[in-house]
Amino acid sequence: MNVQIVKRGGRRGHETFSRDKLHRSIVAACLSVRSSEGGAKTAANAVCMAMEKWLGERPEVTSDDLRRVATRTLKIHNPEAAYYYSQHKHIV
């Protein structure tokens, strides 16, 4: 999957979508709210699958869009992790 992600504000360039990176960040968000490792991986797999489907017909998306859609899907599986994931860039 060769989807370009436009980084925040467009000033930090592009990068290619990485399923592993998204998976790691979702697992990290789940573990941060003390979910089990198994639960975290299950939620991350579900989010990655939904994300790949959503990205299917899009050549380019912004990182904010990516985060918003990932949060929406994660909310179904782990609402607390979804909240923390959505807040992560807005804490400091």
Place this chain on the structure above:
Amino acid sequence: MIDIQILTTLGIVALAALIHASFQLGVSVLTLLSGHSLSRKQSQFRVFRLTTSFVAGVATMSLLILSFFALFLGYVTTDDNHVLLWSIISGLLIGVGIAIWVFYYRPGEGTRLWVPRGIAAFLTDRTKATKRSAEAFSLGLATVLGELPFLIAPLAVSAYALIHLPAAWQVTGIALYVIISLSSLVIVWMLVGGGHKLSAIQAWRERHKRFLQFVAAAGLLILGTYTYVNEALVLTGVGL
């Protein structure tokens, strides 16, 4: 029996420290640090060690800056400039209070603060990279420096109030300031240590951010007005 002047000064210090405690950069960085530590599947003991080191770093830098301010103000204070210095400090408290009232949090969701974005990015990156206690301690030191534009007012008024006390009471006052100013951090530290979820802590912070902003701003305005009336104006003899 403790002298009323000492009690008044300790009251000023305690209120300034409470205002310091209501500032949120330290709590934000501690929340992030806890999140990164938990996401690395570190043991509860390691998370506890990192967060404890961070709080120790914040305490150390608060202590150092307060002591430095007291030393500096002790040098520049003469018999002739008490009124001027109290007026400047009162003005600083009121000015920072208004600034906090107007723009403490950035617009939008979350708890992003009006600290320079470069400092916020540095703290965020360092938080992510922090894996050892010494790094967490340094992060605590840097966090206090990052919030200095807001902290300067409560630190300055406490330092200037304390230098008028006998030496033993100065030490007591400094200890009182550091302990009270750490209260919000210690609460979050205990919540994280007690197994509470970061999402719940962050949700509480986001829900009550306007209240915390109001408390900090109102506290500074009240303290600034009090020191101006009770210290600067009284020294000039106005109203007597």
